[in-house]
Amino acid sequence: MRRHALFLLAAVLLAGATARDALDLWVARTDLPALTIDTGTEVVARDGTLLRAFTVADGRWRLDPGPVDPLFLDLLIGYEDRRFRDHPGVDPLALLRAAWQAAWSGRIVSGGSTLTMQVARLLEDSGTGRVAGKLRQMRVALALERRLSKDQILGLYLRLAPYGGNLEGIRAASLAYLGKEPRRLTPAEAALLVALPQSPETRRPDRHPDAARAARARVLARMVEGGVIGADRATAALSEAVPTARRPFPALSPHLAERQRRDHPGAARIATTIDPRLQRGLEALAARTAAGGASRVSLAIVVADHRTGEILASVGSPDWTDDRRAGFVDMTRATRSPGSTLKPFVYALAFDEGLAHPETLIEDRPTAFGTYAPQNFDRTFRGTIPVRQALQLSLNIPVVSLTEALGPARLIATLRRAGADPVVPGGQPGLAVALGGVGVTLEELVQGYAALARLGAPVRLSAEPGQAGPLDQRLFGAEAAWLTADILAGLPPPPNAPANRLAYKTGTSYGHRDAWAIGFDGGHVAGVWLGRADGASVPGAFGGDLAAPILFETFARLKPALDPLPPPPPTTLILPNARLPLPLQRFRPRGAVFAAAPDGPEIAFPPDGAEVETAEHLALKVRGGTPPFTWLANGAPLVLADRSRETALTAPGEGYLSLSVIDGKGRSATSTVTLRP
Structure with missing residues (x-):
């Protein structure tokens, strides 16, 4: 036995x-289904908050869950699968309970599915009521538990759980129904998000709020029974309103976000340097401005920290969904005529070359430059005025005279050194480039003004972390840049704007197609553009009237007080007209400055185009001309009224150096050299 x-x-x-x-x-x-779950690309701000999210390929909102409130996880496990941490994927006790309840009541009361089995169903979209489907879920669940950790399985559920419509996963649901990230949820919010996946279409709060409220109450009641939350918290949660509408997903800086996604295909998360508070405020400013204007007028704003080159805000249009304004067009990147906003660069180059000084007298009279006879905007002339006043009044004749002396190609080359890609009609620049006869973008203009703010040192602007930074070649000397900025800072602010010392310039393109305002202080640079995306005329649109007030309000939203502009470099020539060197007291047109004369001055050393090894002193030699001689380096007078033909200056260090010599009769010669270590 x-x-x-x-x-x-x-x-x-x-x-x-x-x-x-x-x-x-x-x-x-x-055979397990694919365990890599596609999630939509996210473009995030500098603080990590969401700027814009994108759907996955089939149009579903499915996002990486990120941090989730521990209370939600406690409610989820307590309500759906109390033994989740202990069972191998299938819970025999839960299956026996479900079978007993079905036999006792004559209907299915609970399914007995574990969270792992629900993940198996979501991965394969298998049926829930058929025996074959249930067996398949059990088999996949057991296999999943052998392949993945409990937290990994929970992560799949947080990505795939259905929440109605095209919403999948806890984060998409929290953003759509609650308008917030799921990292911090109230008990009522957490209970609602636990209840919805059980019957996502019949419990959608935006369509069936009563059903959603009842399902939330059942979750709270069971969690009180299970000791997950206290009765007082549950009672308070029951009084909290259920959301009755679905919110739009965040779409801050939508044009820039779209561009970043296009430039980084396949990236799950793309970081930017955008300041979300500033971006939100400027988008509201753009929308308010557009609402008070013509129906087809668009607007764009760019703000950057010129000390680092980081773009802090980029508004491509007042409303990217507004087809009337062609809001889908990113006007920060559209090529337009800059109007008078390039004039400061002409003056800075003239100061750098020793052609002029802010107190130099210049003529504003009817002048023909060959067949080109420009007019001032108001068709009046001021006669003989200081260069400072000519720039502040944005007069056309003086700046064209300076452009002729410099050569228009010099302005185009300067813009390219600033990082712009100017579009020149016909390929050959003419004198009209100084008045806006060239195509640039708002981003490029702001980048050029950043170089002015940095005393001639250009910087690459970028919204991508680590991509902004200094560019190699200077545009002009620090002294020339400071003198130009000082003139721009003397412009009166627009009516009702704060009387801040903002260095700025406005511009209006031909036919009133574009209105501009670009400005900077000691820390930041910003630009505003208004016009129609299709290039049509906007009658009455002037940069000073429309764009300048928005520029000043942009800085007001950026910070409570402006950063001071830098002090003048030590070698800056700050003198009244009467005390300037004779050649700088009055501007002489190109024919006078560069007239060939048998006895005119010529720089014998260093010759034009030479590369010179740097030493403690740089020797200078001039032949011809009539003493005394005045020497300028990068626009700054260094030697005044010297009767000797040989002199020396302290070497300024390696890099580009522009030398000019002016003799006693006002005749000049120039030499551009490169100093090498």
């Missing part, structure tokens, strides 16, 4: 072991 009992026990153990081995083999041979 004992022998038979031992034999029977051995047979049972063998059968159990055989069944276990068979189960192991059955689970091991399971």
Whole structure:
């Protein structure tokens, strides 16, 4: 008898072991679905908050869950699968309970599915009520538990759980229904988000708020029974309103976000340097401005920290969904005529070349430059005025005279050194480039003004972390840049604007197609553009009237007080007209400055185009001309009224150096050299 009992026990153990081995083999041979879940690309601000999210390929909102409130996880596990941390993927006790409840009531009361089985169903979209489907879910669940950790399985659920419509996952649901990230949820919010995936279409709060409220109450009641939350917290949660509308997903800086996604295909998360508070404020400013203007007028704003080159805000249009304004067009990148906004660069180059000084007198009279006879905007002339006043009044004749002396190609080359890609009609620049006869973008203009703010040192602007930074070649000397900025800072602010010392310039393109205002202080640079995206005229649109007030309000939203502009470089020539060197007291047109004369001055050393090794002193030699001689380096007078033909200056260090010599009769010669270590 004992022998038979031992034999029977051995047979049972063998059968159990055989069944276990068979189960192991059955689970091991399971073909698992793909476990890599696509999530939509996210473009985030400098503080990590969401600027804009994108759907996955099939149009569903499915996002990486990110941090999730621990209360939600406690409610989810407590309500759906209390033994989630302990079972191997299938919970026999839950299955027995479901079977007993179904037999007792004559209907299915609970399904007995674990969270792992729900993940298996979501991965394969298998049925819930069919026996074959349930067995498949159990098999996949057992296999998942062998392949993944519990937290990884929970992460799949947080990505895939359905929440109605095209919403999948906890984060998409929290943003759409609650308008917030799921990292911090109230008990009412957490309970609602636990309840919805059980029947996502019939419990959608935006369509069936009563059903959603009842489902939330059932979750709270069971969690009180299970001791997950206290009765007081549950009672307070029941009084909290259920959301009744679906909110739009964040879409701050939509044009820039779209561009970043296009430039980084396949990236799940793209960081930017955008300041979300500033971006939100400027988008509201643009929308308010557009609402009070013509129906087809668009607007764009760019703000950057010129000390680092980081773009802090980029508004491509007042409303990217407004087809009337062609809001889908990013006007920060559209090529337009800059009007008078390039004039400061002409003056800075003239100061750098020793052609003029802010107190130099210049003529504003009817002048023909060959067949080109420009007019001032108001068709009046001021006669003889200081250069400072000519720039502040944005007069055309003086700046064209300076452009002729410099050569228009010099202005185009300067813009390219600033990082712009100017579009020159016909390929050959003419004198009209100084008045806006060239195509540039708002971003490029702001980048050029950043170089002015940095005393001639250009910087690459970028909204990508680590991509902004200094560019190699200076545009002009620090002294010339400071003198130009000082003139621009003397412009009166627009009516009702703060009387801040903002260095700025406005511009209006031909035919009133574009209105501009670009400005900077000691830390930041900003630009505003108004016009129609299709290039049509906007009658009455002037940069000073429309764009300048928005520029000043942009800085007001940026910070409470402006950063001071830098002090003048030590070698800056700050003198009244009467005390300037004679050649700088009055501007002489190109024919006078560069007239060939047998006895005119010529720089003998260093010759034009030479590369010179740097030493402690740089020797200078002039032949011809009439003493005394005035020497300028990068526009700054260094040697005044020297009767000697040989002199020396302290070498300014390696890099580009523009030398000019002016003799006693006002004749001049120039030499551009490169100093090498």
